[in-house]
Amino acid sequence: MSETKYTADEMMTIAASRMIRNGASCFVGIGLPSAAANLARLTHAPDTVLIYESGCIGTKPTVLPLSIGDGELSETADAVVSIPEIFAYWLQGGRIDLGFLGAAQIDRFANINTTVIGDYYKPSVRLPGAGGAPEIAASSKEVLITLRQNKRAFIEKLDFVTSGGYFTGGDSREKLKLPGKGPTAVITDLGVMTPDPVTKELTLTSIHPGITVERVIESTGWALKVAPQLSTSEAPTETELRVLRDLNERTARAHAGQA
Amino acid sequence: MFHRAIVAGSVQKNTRVRIGPLETRDDTARAGRVLEIIISRGVMAGENGGNTEYKEYEERRASPATLRPCHNHSLAHILPLKQAIQEMVRDGDIVALEGFTHLIPFAAGHEIIRQGRRNLTLIRMTPDLIYDQLIGCGCASKLVFSWGGNPGVGSLHRLRDAVEQSWPAPLALEENAHAGMAAAYAAGAAHLPFGILRGYVGTDLPKYNHVKFIECPFTGEKLAAIPAIRPDVTVIHAQKADRKGNVLIWGVVGVQKEAVLAAKRVVVTVEEIVDDLNAPPNSVVLPSWVIGAVSEVKGGAFPSYAQGYYPRNNAFYKQWDPIARERETFLAWMQKHVLGTKDFDEFKRSLEPAVSHV
Numbered sequence: 001m002s003e004t005k006y007t008a009d010e011m012m013t014i015a016a017s018r019m020i021r022n023g024a025s026c027f028v029g030i031g032l033p034s035a036a037a038n039l040a041r042l043t044h045a046p047d048t049v050l051i052y053e054s055g056c057i058g059t060k061p062t063v064l065p066l067s068i069g070d071g072e073l074s075e076t077a078d079a080v081v082s083i084p085e086i087f088a089y090w091l092q093g094g095r096i097d098l099g100f101l102g103a104a105q106i107d108r109f110a111n112i113n114t115t116v117i118g119d120y121y122k123p124s125v126r127l128p129g130a131g132g133a134p135e136i137a138a139s140s141k142e143v144l145i146t147l148r149q150n151k152r153a154f155i156e157k158l159d160f161v162t163s164g165g166y167f168t169g170g171d172s173r174e175k176l177k178l179p180g181k182g183p184t185a186v187i188t189d190l191g192v193m194t195p196d197p198v199t200k201e202l203t204l205t206s207i208h209p210g211i212t213v214e215r216v217i218e219s220t221g222w223a224l225k226v227a228p229q230l231s232t233s234e235a236p237t238e239t240e241l242r243v244l245r246d247l248n249e250r251t252a253r254a255h256a257g258q259a
Numbered sequence: 260m261f262h263r264a265i266v267a268g269s270v271q272k273n274t275r276v277r278i279g280p281l282e283t284r285d286d287t288a289r290a291g292r293v294l295e296i297i298i299s300r301g302v303m304a305g306e307n308g309g310n311t312e313y314k315e316y317e318e319r320r321a322s323p324a325t326l327r328p329c330h331n332h333s334l335a336h337i338l339p340l341k342q343a344i345q346e347m348v349r350d351g352d353i354v355a356l357e358g359f360t361h362l363i364p365f366a367a368g369h370e371i372i373r374q375g376r377r378n379l380t381l382i383r384m385t386p387d388l389i390y391d392q393l394i395g396c397g398c399a400s401k402l403v404f405s406w407g408g409n410p411g412v413g414s415l416h417r418l419r420d421a422v423e424q425s426w427p428a429p430l431a432l433e434e435n436a437h438a439g440m441a442a443a444y445a446a447g448a449a450h451l452p453f454g455i456l457r458g459y460v461g462t463d464l465p466k467y468n469h470v471k472f473i474e475c476p477f478t479g480e481k482l483a484a485i486p487a488i489r490p491d492v493t494v495i496h497a498q499k500a501d502r503k504g505n506v507l508i509w510g511v512v513g514v515q516k517e518a519v520l521a522a523k524r525v526v527v528t529v530e531e532i533v534d535d536l537n538a539p540p541n542s543v544v545l546p547s548w549v550i551g552a553v554s555e556v557k558g559g560a561f562p563s564y565a566q567g568y569y570p571r572n573n574a575f576y577k578q579w580d581p582i583a584r585e586r587e588t589f590l591a592w593m594q595k596h597v598l599g600t601k602d603f604d605e606f607k608r609s610l611e612p613a614v615s616h617v
Contacts, residue, residue, distance in 0.1 A: 030411055053437060054359050054511045066573040067410030069360025069511045071564050083359055083384070083514040084445045087438040092457040115434070120467055126422045128408030128415075130436040131385075135458045164461040176461045177481065255573040 006236050008189035009148075010244060011208045013039060014236045016100075016146045016187040024097040025049040027090075027136050030068045032146045033100035035247070036187075038064060042243050051090065053132040055081040064251040072254075087132065091139050094179060099140030101133055101163065103147045105155055108201050108222050109172075110145060110165025110183040112137065113158040120160065130162050137163035138178045149188035155221040166200035173200070190216045192233065193224075201225060208233045335504025335550035340528060340559075341602065343552035344370040347524045348379075348492050355382040355490040355522065356389060359513030360410065361566060364496040365389050366559035366603035367528050372396045373598060382490055384440045384514060385410070388562070388579050391417040392597070394430060395589050401431040403488070405440045412576055416583040426586065433468055439485045444514045446487035447521025459483040493522035496560045497545075498567060499536055500529040504547035507536045510566030512543050519545055528556040530568050556603050 006014075016036035020026060022045035028037045034052075038061065041048050049058045054069030058078030065073050074080045081090070090096065104127050105113040114133060118124035137143055143165075147153055165183045166173045173182050182200075186193040191207035203225045204216055209232055217224050236244075338346075348354060348371055356364050368389040371379075380401040383390055388409065393399055395417030407418050421430035435443070442454030459470050460481060473484045495515045499507045506527050508515060519525050527545070532555045538544050547553075558568075562575035582592045600606045 054361070055513070056511070066412070066576065067360045067571065069513075070573075071361070071510070071566050071570050074361070074510045074566060080511060082512050082516065083437065084441040084517060087441045088445075088456070092438065115463070123423060126407075126414075126419045129404065129406050129434055130462075130464060131406035132437040134436045134462050134464065135438040135456070138460060139457060161461070161463045167461055173461075178460060179457065255577070 004236065004238055004241060006241055008208070010236060010241065011233070012146060012148070012187060012189040013244060014240045015192060015206075015208065015233050016144065017043065017045075017240070019144050019185055019187065020045050020048055020098065020100075023047045023049075025051060025095060026098045026100055027051045027053070027096045027132075027140055029101045029131075029133065029136070030065065031102050033102055033144070035064055035244075036146060037100055038247060039240070039244050042247065043240060049078075051086070051096065053083075053086060053136075055083055055086045057081065057086075057090070062250065063254040064247060066255055087135060091132075091135055092179075094139065094141075096136070096140040097142065099136035099143045099180070101136060101143060101145050103145055103153070103163075105153055105158055106145065106147065106165075106186065107155060107158050108224075109167060109169045110143075110186060110195060110200075110202055111158055111161045111167060112145065112163040112165065113160045115160040115162045117159055133163040137165065137183075138180060140180045142181060143183040144185055144187065145183050146187045149190045149216065149219045151219060151221045154219065154224075166195060169200045170198070190219060196225070203227050204230065206231045206233050209235045334547045335500075335506075335525075335527070335553045337500075337502070337504060337532065338552045338554055340366060340370050340554040340556055341374075343367075343526050343554045344374055347526050347551055348374075348376055348494075350376055351378045352376075352491040353380040353382065353489070354492045354494065355488070355518050356494045357383060357513060357515050357518040358496055358560065358563065359384060359511055360387075360571070361511035361513065361564055362496045362498075362508065362515070362560050363387055363389055363563035364494050364528055364559065365561060365563065366556040366606075367494045367496070367526060367554075368393055369597050369603060369606060372398060372593070382488060384437055386415060386418060388415070388576065388583075391415040391579075391583055392593065394418050394421050395427065395583070395586075396593060396598075397427040399430060400428065401433065403433040403435070403440075405435045405437045409576060409580060411573075412580050416580070417589060420586070434464065435468055435470070435485070436462075436464060439464075439468075439470060439483065440488070441514055441517075442483075443485045443488040444517035444521055446485070447489050448517040448519075449487075451487055453484045453486050456483050456485065488518075488521055490518065490522040492524045492526065493518045494526045494528075495519060496528045496530075496556075496565070498530050498565055500527065500532050500553045500555075501536050502532060502534065504550055504553045505536060506545040506547075506550060506553065507538045508543040508545070516543055516545065519549060525550045526552045526554070528554045528559040530557055530559070530565050531555060558607060559603055561607065 013036045017039040020040035056073040056077040059073045060076045061072045103112040116123035190211045193202040194205045205227045378400045381399045382403040384405045386407045420426045438458045442456040446454035497506045497508045562572035564571035596609045
């Protein structure tokens with residue numbers, strides 16, 4: 001069989017989608033997490049309950065939403081609840097199996113910055129801010145993070161911790177008594193990192209086909225640890241690629257239109 | 260027409276008294292006005308001078324006993340939007356324009372810009388394009404928010420320019436997470452001093468906002484406490500109102516109910532005013548007597564959406580990015596389409612033929 005060509009972003013989305021268990025209740029951030037979660041729902045995890053912070057529970061969009069509250073999400077949802085309810089009863093109430101987040105910047109302990117780069121009061125870059133992420137990171141039973149890997153994003157020290165991963169590593173998250181256990185994987189366009197069981201430092205455990213370990217290390221702003229038993233991600237299947245591309249094409253058509 | 264009223268008994272200093280609408284014996288009250296006066300000086304106008312706004316905001320927020328909303332069991336006035344904004348939104352107000360992606364009150368925001376309001380403290384979970392426009396036009400001195408981007412597109416360039424370069428004016432930030440804002444609005448609606456949530460632990464946000472941590476008196480769990488949000492004015496857009504001013508919302512209902520009940524004054528724009536809401540039980544109906552003014556503005560949430568009426572105009576959200584990126588293109592656009600138009604209908608017509616509106 002001839003090798004199917006695919007992009008690094010497609011590999012990232014597909015690798016992330018594979019992490020979603022069928023039947024899990026999944027609180028989804030917009031962008032890459034939303035694409036991966038819907039791909040999972042359309043392939044191996046049809047019973048996944050997708051939840052968006054706009055209050056849409058069990059939503060089954062036919063195209064990816066541009067915003068977190070597109071009409072497509074509420075029209076295809078099992079239930080639509082208010083914002084105070086989604087955060088209080090559903091997220092803080094411990095009903096979310098999996099929180100799925102994107103990030104602007106991440107550090108070795110999977111803490112996330114989406115607030116500012118530089119000084120808070122005189123930032124060089126003002127990012128959008130927290131949104132739902134801090135409480136998704138704290139209260140979901142488990143967290144996945146997906147973002148593109150480069151030295152601007154994977155940095156030694158964050159200027160601002162918006163959402164907590166493992167804080168300063170080791171047992172520092174446990175000491176804060178957050179309800180959820182924290183990030184279990186960071187999925188990028190180059191590979192997959194998982195926290196060390198003891199130190200909680202992100203460790204490269206899988207690289208995508210055609211990517212070298214050196215390239216991942218060069219794309220990381222700290223001395224990235226590499227697992228001794230490094231695996232290679234399975235290349236996208238034809239089904240995964242077809243479903244993802246159909247979804248992206250439908251989405252592009254839906255969002256183009258006339259303004 | 261101004262109704263007159265006798266204020267009986269003593270009125271505390273620095274309280275506001277809304278006079279009217281009075282008992283309706285006929286339909287004239289519907290065209291009447293809400294007149295609000297302030298006993299004593301200084302609170303609204305900042306006459307004490309200096310940087311009083313922030314302190315006032317804190318004081319006003321911290322003392323709910325003097326901040327009873329003006330719900331006097333009278334019906335909402337159905338007013339043209341221009342008049343509703345004139346009467347309900349003042350310079351220096353704490354203003355919340357809510358609507359989580361859905362039902363964002365763009366028409367009302369434009370009217371605030373047209374009327375040149377200044378020194379506003381703007382509250383909104385997701386500032387969206389309407390706050391980009393208000394901030395870029397110099398209406399705001401402070402923003403209370405939890406996520407400030409153009410969803411799925413990128414930055415709000417005018418918000419960033421205000422924060423990074425103080426253009427057109429410095430913008431103070433009070434920054435939260437969504438869960439915190441939701442709890443703060445719910446506390447405001449309940450007239451509680453603060454909201455409680457399981458949140459913020461371990462993040463840097465409490466170093467820069469007003470969140471404090473408390474211990475649960477029963478379990479010892481560490482919980483976040485956030486001061487209640489109490490806007491002077493909340494503005495929302497909804498699908499329908501009836502002729503008495505009862506308002507019906509459905510779909511993504513966001514935090515609008517809480518924002519309305521937390522506010523002292525309320526303006527609602529609606530897609531249509533109908534004889535009968537035909538509201539199913541348990542749908543979100545805001546009774547007329549908690550609302551100050553209702554204005555019919557068809558398409559008033561464009562380019563966001565009104566479920567059952569028109570979809571979100573995602574193409575417009577994408578087109579906003581290059582418009583807002585530079586000060587000159589932004590100002591030219593605002594001049595042509597908002598400041599240079601008399602109302603929302605004219606605004607929408609001004610976008611033709613480049614942009615088809617709802």
